[in-house]
Amino acid sequence: MKIVIIGGVAAGAKAAAKIKRLLPDSDVSIYTDDTHVSYSACGLPYYIEGNFADYTSLLVRTVEEFNASGIEVYLESKVEKILPVQQQVLVCNKKNAFLVNYDKLIIATGARPIIPNIAGVKDYKNVYTLRKIEDGIVIRERMRNSKRAVIVGSGFIGIELLEAFVKNGLFVDIIEKNDRLMPSFDSDMSELIEQRLNNYNDGTFQIHTSEIVTDILGENGFATGVKTLSGKYIPTDMVILSVGIKPNSEIARDAGIVIGETGAIRVNKHMETSIKNIYACGDCCEEKHLISGKYVWVPLGSTANKEGECAALNAAGIDTEFEGVLGSSVTRCLNTTMSMTGLTESQALEAGYSPVFAVVSKTDKVAYMPNVGEITLKVMADKFTGLLLGGQAVGSIGADKRINALATALLGHLTVQEFKRNDLTYSPPYSPTIDPLLTAMSILCKRVSKPC
Amino acid sequence: MKIVIIGGVAAGAKAAAKIKRLLPDSDVSIYTDDTHVSYSACGLPYYIEGNFADYTSLLVRTVEEFNASGIEVYLESKVEKILPVQQQVLVCNKKNAFLVNYDKLIIATGARPIIPNIAGVKDYKNVYTLRKIEDGIVIRERMRNSKRAVIVGSGFIGIELLEAFVKNGLFVDIIEKNDRLMPSFDSDMSELIEQRLNNYNDGTFQIHTSEIVTDILGENGFATGVKTLSGKYIPTDMVILSVGIKPNSEIARDAGIVIGETGAIRVNKHMETSIKNIYACGDCCEEKHLISGKYVWVPLGSTANKEGECAALNAAGIDTEFEGVLGSSVTRCLNTTMSMTGLTESQALEAGYSPVFAVVSKTDKVAYMPNVGEITLKVMADKFTGLLLGGQAVGSIGADKRINALATALLGHLTVQEFKRNDLTYSPPYSPTIDPLLTAMSILCKRVSKPC
Numbered sequence: 001m002k003i004v005i006i007g008g009v010a011a012g013a014k015a016a017a018k019i020k021r022l023l024p025d026s027d028v029s030i031y032t033d034d035t036h037v038s039y040s041a042c043g044l045p046y047y048i049e050g051n052f053a054d055y056t057s058l059l060v061r062t063v064e065e066f067n068a069s070g071i072e073v074y075l076e077s078k079v080e081k082i083l084p085v086q087q088q089v090l091v092c093n094k095k096n097a098f099l100v101n102y103d104k105l106i107i108a109t110g111a112r113p114i115i116p117n118i119a120g121v122k123d124y125k126n127v128y129t130l131r132k133i134e135d136g137i138v139i140r141e142r143m144r145n146s147k148r149a150v151i152v153g154s155g156f157i158g159i160e161l162l163e164a165f166v167k168n169g170l171f172v173d174i175i176e177k178n179d180r181l182m183p184s185f186d187s188d189m190s191e192l193i194e195q196r197l198n199n200y201n202d203g204t205f206q207i208h209t210s211e212i213v214t215d216i217l218g219e220n221g222f223a224t225g226v227k228t229l230s231g232k233y234i235p236t237d238m239v240i241l242s243v244g245i246k247p248n249s250e251i252a253r254d255a256g257i258v259i260g261e262t263g264a265i266r267v268n269k270h271m272e273t274s275i276k277n278i279y280a281c282g283d284c285c286e287e288k289h290l291i292s293g294k295y296v297w298v299p300l301g302s303t304a305n306k307e308g309e310c311a312a313l314n315a316a317g318i319d320t321e322f323e324g325v326l327g328s329s330v331t332r333c334l335n336t337t338m339s340m341t342g343l344t345e346s347q348a349l350e351a352g353y354s355p356v357f358a359v360v361s362k363t364d365k366v367a368y369m370p371n372v373g374e375i376t377l378k379v380m381a382d383k384f385t386g387l388l389l390g391g392q393a394v395g396s397i398g399a400d401k402r403i404n405a406l407a408t409a410l411l412g413h414l415t416v417q418e419f420k421r422n423d424l425t426y427s428p429p430y431s432p433t434i435d436p437l438l439t440a441m442s443i444l445c446k447r448v449s450k451p452c
Numbered sequence: 453m454k455i456v457i458i459g460g461v462a463a464g465a466k467a468a469a470k471i472k473r474l475l476p477d478s479d480v481s482i483y484t485d486d487t488h489v490s491y492s493a494c495g496l497p498y499y500i501e502g503n504f505a506d507y508t509s510l511l512v513r514t515v516e517e518f519n520a521s522g523i524e525v526y527l528e529s530k531v532e533k534i535l536p537v538q539q540q541v542l543v544c545n546k547k548n549a550f551l552v553n554y555d556k557l558i559i560a561t562g563a564r565p566i567i568p569n570i571a572g573v574k575d576y577k578n579v580y581t582l583r584k585i586e587d588g589i590v591i592r593e594r595m596r597n598s599k600r601a602v603i604v605g606s607g608f609i610g611i612e613l614l615e616a617f618v619k620n621g622l623f624v625d626i627i628e629k630n631d632r633l634m635p636s637f638d639s640d641m642s643e644l645i646e647q648r649l650n651n652y653n654d655g656t657f658q659i660h661t662s663e664i665v666t667d668i669l670g671e672n673g674f675a676t677g678v679k680t681l682s683g684k685y686i687p688t689d690m691v692i693l694s695v696g697i698k699p700n701s702e703i704a705r706d707a708g709i710v711i712g713e714t715g716a717i718r719v720n721k722h723m724e725t726s727i728k729n730i731y732a733c734g735d736c737c738e739e740k741h742l743i744s745g746k747y748v749w750v751p752l753g754s755t756a757n758k759e760g761e762c763a764a765l766n767a768a769g770i771d772t773e774f775e776g777v778l779g780s781s782v783t784r785c786l787n788t789t790m791s792m793t794g795l796t797e798s799q800a801l802e803a804g805y806s807p808v809f810a811v812v813s814k815t816d817k818v819a820y821m822p823n824v825g826e827i828t829l830k831v832m833a834d835k836f837t838g839l840l841l842g843g844q845a846v847g848s849i850g851a852d853k854r855i856n857a858l859a860t861a862l863l864g865h866l867t868v869q870e871f872k873r874n875d876l877t878y879s880p881p882y883s884p885t886i887d888p889l890l891t892a893m894s895i896l897c898k899r900v901s902k903p904c
Contacts, residue, residue, distance in 0.1 A: 040820070043880050051822050057820035058820065301885055323873045330882050370504070401850075403877055411861075412863075419863070423859055424860075427781070427782045
């Protein structure tokens with residue numbers, strides 16, 4: 001059996017390792033246009049920040065380790081075409097083009113940064129996106145020789161690089177076209193994120209919302225500033241483009257594989273695409289949302305790993321299902337943890353629910369303890385059934401703890417009436433006597449039709 | 453309507469405040485033999501440790517605040533007898549004895565330390581138990597003038613005081629009659645607690661397990677050492693007795709109220725005792741375990757608060773149910789978080805389940821991040837149904853996060869097969885790519901009869 005895997009960052013690498021363990025006699029090979037395989041892309045902002053010295057810490061498995069386990073890895077070898085009838089792929093490297101046969105094909109092509117429509121965006125060496133290891137290396141190097149940075153876009157990557165740059169002594173302008181930071185959060189919560197970050201701002205960064213970068217200006221091949229639609233000119237030593245990513249699904253689309261409305265590859269629970277013997281996993285494919293039942297695109301490293309494993313098991317003939325995602329995520333910026341799970345307010349409305357909310361701010365431990373932080377927690381349920389739909393938390397470390405408990409409740413399709421009975425751990429260093437999550441549920445209980 | 457509440461630490465204080473808010477015209481009074489009301493007893497070890505300067509930080513509501521809201525508080529006024537037929541209680545203070553009428557009586561008498569059978573245990577001024585505010589004050593004072601302490605018993609209080617004393621420069625001998633510390637945990641997990649604490653031992657304490665203190669010796673009214681059954685003599689400047697607590701249920705028993713097999717007061721979901729118009733809540737009463745359905749006695753501050761509120765609502769005529777507990781708890785000692793929820797191994801067997809386990813040790817965040825800690829997590833399910841039964845975690849901060857997610861799963865009666873699909877938050881500072889909880893569930897899945 002010959003298994004070909006396209007892409008090898010998280011899902012592809014996981015799939016390769018798993019399938020070789022399941023079928024030691026199979027012929028497993030990874031083709032990737034990347035210069036590295038099997039690495040923690042999520043760790044790149046922390047590498048840039050300087051949390052660890054060497055980028056090789058990000059490598060989960062080296063090429064040598066893959067080879068030693070009998071997996072062939074072809075770096076800088078781009079699969080240009082999938083030929084489903086022939087069960088072949090066309091690979092191009094710097095020197096050659098060649099066809100490779102497969103019995104099973106696993107597409108794990110990931111996603112790539114969106115390049116915004118800005119004049120001069122491709123003209124300068126110090127305009128970056130952050131996706132691959134070499135991006136991290138050059139951004140870190142440039143940062144160490146810079147005094148100012150402009151970050152365009154304030155999603156996860158933008159906000160993580162804000163922290164990295166500020167901690168390295170740069171002055172940062174972060175520019176967001178929406179009216180608030182982290183627009184994947186509900187508006188009230190992302191306004192809170194902005195407030196909190198500004199509380200930790202000792203004059204080292206400026207947040208610009210409702211602002212569009214129109215031009216990148218520079219000289220001698222280096223950007224020196226950006227212009228905005230409102231007429232601002234912001235000087236800089238480097239520009240980060242972090243306005244979002246899109247799935248690398250074109251190669252699948254060209255092969256006639258069904259693409260979902262999200263733009264990512266449609267797969268069933270077995271990670272099978274619409275074409276026989278072709279699987280997809282990781283950031284290039286869609287997921288079912290476990291609450292709404294709708295297809296969504298939530299490209300995250302943890303999900304990629306699970307999907308890679310599921311694709312490998314099914315390709316190896318072991319019937320396994322990946323049910324979907326809750327949209328759980330977490331990140332941090334400047335002493336602020338931001339975490340969410342389930343549906344957002346607009347997603348809930350779109351899915352036909354009648355969402356009601358409770359928002360509470362409480363200390364993360366009993367107030368008399370040292371290093372007390374604050375957590376603001378928003379929980380959401382359907383007004384008529386009480387079914388929990390989602391929640392978001394912003395605040396000190398411990399915000400993530402509440403969201404993981406809520407994610408588990410969503411998984412179990414619990415109602416707010418049921419959750420209110422929860423027996424969460426308590427001790428002064430870990431939570432107030434009544435955990436913020438239980439306080440929020442008590443309030444939410446009063447807003448649903450069915451009493452509790 | 454005249455409501456009398458006996459006891460006012462957590463459950464009693466909460467009940468008083470709640471009922472007065474619900475029924476502003478009612479006559480609410482608290483009688484307690486304590487010198488304080490409405491305080492965080494759980495915070496006493498942290499007060500002793502020096503996390504905050506003033507014990508008044510522990511007060512949730514002062515007597516003045518109670519009075520201002522129309523609640524009368526009688527300190528050092530012990531209720532000696534309940535007369536259910538007459539609907540009266542007999543109160544004794546330093547000067548008088550008098551009868552008080554009630555329409556509704558709420559018993560919140562709490563629990564008290566067990567005094568072990570040790571020769572000399574009552575002969576010395578510097579032998580302490582820790583339960584009330586004045587205990588905390590005298591222990592803190594004595595600690596500050598001591599170089600050595602002996603702690604008898606290694607449950608929550610014992611282990612919390614170990615940290616407090618060590619951080620204040622004392623040498624501590626902690627003596628446990630069982631073969632392991634924290635015997636409420638499963639044996640493998642409490643062995644791990646001992647290993648971890650010893651890893652943080654820089655010569656400032658000694659753990660003695662399987663050791664019984666037979667004698668406290670001293671002179672001039674002060675203990676100077678203890679003798680053990682194995683023949684050790686351990687010199688000390690103070691002795692803490694922390695071998696456990698028992699419910700203050702005698703006054704209820706004397707009144708003919710049904711007492712459970714646990715020794716605590718039996719109540720129904722409305723916190724009603726077996727006698728009309730008499731409620732009980734807090735550490736003096738039993739709870740139903742939400743997994744086993746059996747009566748248990750799990751005296752904790754968070755539960756006391758919930759029960760106090762439930763008793764108040766029902767006494768005020770608002771039908772409310774307290775369903776029970778999962779036995780969730782957490783504490784810390786010397787960089788070690790210890791947390792558990794659900795049934796222990798022996799409780800699961802006793803309840804008729806066929807428990808199977810998975811134990812995993814993983815980093816608490818991605819290994820390349822700074823300040824990486826380790827968490828060992830044990831999860832348990834029924835072999836035949838896969839129903840999750842409980843779990844325990846020992847390790848760095850973040851152990852509690854996993855247990856809260858597991859508690860939520862227990863609340864929802866999820867199986868390991870269901871939990872395996874959970875979408876927990878991931879980002880390098882918060883967890884490894886696959887959370888320890890999911891890794892543990894994957895392993896556990898293979899040990900249950902029903903495949904996943």
